[in-house]
Amino acid sequence: MKRIVILISGRGSNMEAMLKAHLPVEFAAVISNEPSAQGLATAQAHGKGIATAVVPHRAFADRAAFDAALAAEIDRHRPDFVVLAGFMRVLTETFVARYSGRMVNIHPSLLPSFPGLHTHQRALEAGVRIHGCTVHFVTPGLDSGPVIIQAAVPVLADDTEDSLAARVLEQEHCIYPQALRWLCDGRVKLGADGTVTVVDATVRRDALISPNLDT
């Protein structure tokens, strides 16, 4: 079974969705840069011997030192894949290169729109009618790696940042376990052109339209 290390910084609901998805994988460890991350307790409560660890970024002089310590902790668990699930520290090129093709992230926007932080607020300000989330391979460029799967949701007239975030999060919990399953099954192929193919994935050819057409 493929070994997975999950990196978190906070709540850990995406982590929890993966732990509960009955995937044929071994969750070797959950590692947080924040000592107070709620997700650490959730992982411990899940049982199944998942190790938890904290690598507190504030204890390190710079990003390179933090990333070296983080890599050392990750490597103790010998993962096949490293999964960022609400992980909030930008990672150095050296760190990313170490896990090239083996590290994925979920980002709360339809990339390449709204990379970086505060995506829901920025989507509301931009007035987009469709928003969503993206699972992608992690590359040195922030939120710009090859896309594996996306889900779209409508932006509603009375949305707040919180209501929109909640609608997107529900989709995150669907697509991230699916992406991890495909990865571990070897069905995610990264082409020379930098785009991803999912072998034997079904596709919907109908559109998601928001606001809807008049009927």
Ligand code: NHR
């Ligand atoms: N690192 C690299 N090199 N490439 C990516 O694609 C990465 C990454 C690290 C994290 C997740 C990402 C997201 O999905 C991610 C993708 C943190 C920040 C950020 O600015 C931006 C994007 C993401 C994660 N972090 C601040 C920093 O100084 C700290 C912000 C905070 O603590 O609240 O590192 O959105």
Ligand code: GAR
């Ligand atoms: C999720 O919406 C995730 O996409 C986002 O933070 C939330 C974490 O929730 N990630 C980022 O913004 C990364 N910068 P969770 O801890 O409950 O999974």
